[in-house]
Amino acid sequence: MTAPPLLDAHLVADRGAFHLDVRLRIAAGEVVALLGPNGAGKTTALRALAGLHPLTAGHLTLDGVDLDRPERRVWSPPERRPVGVVFQDYLLFPHLSALDNVAFGPRRRGADRRAARARAQGWLDRVGLGGRARDKPRQLSGGQAQRVALARALAVEPTLLLLDEPLAALDARTRLDTRAELQRHLGEHPGATLLVTHDPLDALVLADRLVIVEHGRVVQEGDAATVTARPRTDYVARLVGLNLHRGRAAGHAVTVGGLTLTTADAVHGVAFVAFPPAAVALHPARPDGSPRNVWPAVVAGVQRHGDNLRVQLDGPVAVAADVTPAAAAQLGLRPGQEVWAAVKAAETRAYPA
Amino acid sequence: MTRPVATRQRLPLALLLPAGLGLFFLVLPLLGLLARAPWTTLPRRLAEPGVLTALRLSLETATLATLLCVALGVPLAWLLARVEFPGRRLVRALVTVPLVLPPVVGGVALLLVFGRRGLLGSWLDAAFGVTLPFTTPGVVLAEAFVAMPFLVIAVEGALRGADRRYEEAAATLGAGRWTTFTHVTLPLVAPGVAAGAVLCWARALGEFGATITFAGNYPGRTQTMPLAVYLALETDLQAAIVLSLILLTVSVTILAGLRDRWVGTP
Numbered sequence: 139m140t141a142p143p144l145l146d147a148h149l150v151a152d153r154g155a156f157h158l159d160v161r162l163r164i165a166a167g168e169v170v171a172l173l174g175p176n177g178a179g180k181t182t183a184l185r186a187l188a189g190l191h192p193l194t195a196g197h198l199t200l201d202g203v204d205l206d207r208p209e210r211r212v213w214s215p216p217e218r219r220p221v222g223v224v225f226q227d228y229l230l231f232p233h234l235s236a237l238d239n240v241a242f243g244p245r246r247r248g249a250d251r252r253a254a255r256a257r258a259q260g261w262l263d264r265v266g267l268g269g270r271a272r273d274k275p276r277q278l279s280g281g282q283a284q285r286v287a288l289a290r291a292l293a294v295e296p297t298l299l300l301l302d303e304p305l306a307a308l309d310a311r312t313r314l315d316t317r318a319e320l321q322r323h324l325g326e327h328p329g330a331t332l333l334v335t336h337d338p339l340d341a342l343v344l345a346d347r348l349v350i351v352e353h354g355r356v357v358q359e360g361d362a363a364t365v366t367a368r369p370r371t372d373y374v375a376r377l378v379g380l381n382l383h384r385g386r387a388a389g390h391a392v393t394v395g396g397l398t399l400t401t402a403d404a405v406h407g408v409a410f411v412a413f414p415p416a417a418v419a420l421h422p423a424r425p426d427g428s429p430r431n432v433w434p435a436v437v438a439g440v441q442r443h444g445d446n447l448r449v450q451l452d453g454p455v456a457v458a459a460d461v462t463p464a465a466a467a468q469l470g471l472r473p474g475q476e477v478w479a480a481v482k483a484a485e486t487r488a489y490p491a
Numbered sequence: 492m493t494r495p496v497a498t499r500q501r502l503p504l505a506l507l508l509p510a511g512l513g514l515f516f517l518v519l520p521l522l523g524l525l526a527r528a529p530w531t532t533l534p535r536r537l538a539e540p541g542v543l544t545a546l547r548l549s550l551e552t553a554t555l556a557t558l559l560c561v562a563l564g565v566p567l568a569w570l571l572a573r574v575e576f577p578g579r580r581l582v583r584a585l586v587t588v589p590l591v592l593p594p595v596v597g598g599v600a601l602l603l604v605f606g607r608r609g610l611l612g613s614w615l616d617a618a619f620g621v622t623l624p625f626t627t628p629g630v631v632l633a634e635a636f637v638a639m640p641f642l643v644i645a646v647e648g649a650l651r652g653a654d655r656r657y658e659e660a661a662a663t664l665g666a667g668r669w670t671t672f673t674h675v676t677l678p679l680v681a682p683g684v685a686a687g688a689v690l691c692w693a694r695a696l697g698e699f700g701a702t703i704t705f706a707g708n709y710p711g712r713t714q715t716m717p718l719a720v721y722l723a724l725e726t727d728l729q730a731a732i733v734l735s736l737i738l739l740t741v742s743v744t745i746l747a748g749l750r751d752r753w754v755g756t757p
Binding site for chain 1: 654656657659660661662663664665666667670674675678679681
């Protein structure tokens with residue numbers, strides 16, 4: 139390790155029956171996405187970092203200072219943490235103008251009114267809303283409100299910037315523009331950034347590294363390429379659009395359920411096999427020729443998926459297959475129909491579990 | 492603007508009928524007052540010196556009582572809405588006691604506490620030479636006692652309805668609890684505080700029982716409009732009607748004006 143990370147946290151917290159146990163390390167200037175399904179504990183983790191939810195164990199150290207360490211009875215309240223938060227629905231104070239919303243933080247942290255307003259104006263200029271300084275939040279569009287919320291969080295120059303689903307409340311078009319702009323601002327932020335999201339695209343575009351949580355625990359972490367190429371849970375596989383199966387491998391053969399798949403990679407022991415739905419070919423009868431992996435399956439459902447159709451198959455293994463509408467018409471696909479599925483070994487990836 | 496009623500909807504009679512009856516019931520006594528008012532002698536009666544004195548005293552004491560209620564009642568409402576403490580339900584019930592207590596009993600209770608030989612009154616008298624009963628401050632105290640629940644209930648409701656995440660957002664921006672309260676919570680519940688203050692003021696303005704018991708009925712000092720009306724009733728019904736009309740006109744004008752400015756939906 140070259141330098142200690144800016145944020146070093148082991149977040150252990152309880153919320154009713156829910157238990158969170160997540161380790162997080164973020165370097166200065168790094169953007170980490172905390173990705174997971176609803177109820178995975180992302181928001182609890184964010185609240186613990188902000189000081190809105192106390193840890194029950196573990197620690198939270200930011201820039202060498204303990205902010206929360208229950209065993210030493212150290213706890214610093216949110217207002218004394220160098221942390222900025224962009225909340226999901228922004229929570230701009232409705233009674234204050236955009237300028238005063240952004241000036242609120244600097245003012246509370248000791249700047250006098252004029253200095254705080256000057257700083258706020260600077261931040262509004264940086265997010266391209268210098269001209270809307272006097273507007274109340276209700277006069278701003280969703281995208282503008284998001285930018286004001288970002289400016290407000292950055293105006294206190296936080297060591298740790300937290301973003302809770304920053305783009306979730308925006309419509310698709312605005313989201314595209316705002317995402318690009320958010321990427322630029324996050325790139326300029328010298329501190330650590332944690333982005334909480336359930337949208338894989340936000341995570342892939344905005345973050346340097348992904349941490350995936352399910353049921354309060356980290357199930358996988360790494361850069362975008364690793365995570366998308368080698369998913370380790372069904373959730374991640376679905377996020378990145380892969381079929382994922384866990385089985386026992388012996389060289390180029392992985393046994394999954396009652397089926398043995400031949401793979402291009404050689405592994406031993408418990409292993410994952412992943413392949414994209416587009417790699418699954420469907421045939422009305424058992425195909426001859428090159429594909430090594432062939433099994434009989436039953437069509438469970440058919441949905442539109444982009445320009446193609448996604449077919450859910452039951453059988454020895456449950457997989458998704460993408461077929462063109464023309465192929466689907468030729469096969470006459472309908473639920474309950476028996477087909478043969480085939481996957482080329484070259485299109486699979488196998489890796490140790 | 493869209494046209495107000497594009498598709499005419501039938502109003503349900505089951506609601507309309509009791510609503511109309513309710514309105515009629517509330518307005519009918521007012522009509523009775525107007526019907527029996529001595530319109531010909533009105534200007535002369537208005538000019539009587541006692542009338543203006545009582546009116547001014549009423550407005551002043553009701554306003555001071557409202558200020559007292561806001562100063563004490565808003566923090567109390569905050570305590571009830573935001574702080575978990577043992578016995579909170581009991582305290583909440585106690586706050587509403589003045590609503591169910593007959594005001595005369597409230598006045599007697601105030602006398603027992605603040606009277607010259609009362610629990611606090613004797614000490615106030617001995618230590619500071621302050622006497623509250625049968626003084627103008629006594630009127631304010633009696634009105635505040637009776638009117639405070641209206642403010643506390645309105646503000647507590649507003650606090651419970653306010654989104655607490657704004658307070659969390661303020662905390663992450665470096666605001667302590669007090670600053671959060673003054674800069675975020677209070678502005679957010681301002682409509683509730685205004686509504687509560689208006690109710691409180693209206694209740695204080697009409698206060699009679701506690702005032703006459705605790706503060707007496709001295710013209711110029713403790714005789715507010717309701718007391719003047721009561722006194723007039725015994726001798727001159729028409730004078731009582733005139734006084735009532737004045738009280739009504741002034742309070743309705745002020746309330747209507749405030750409603751539009753403060754309590755209107757944002």
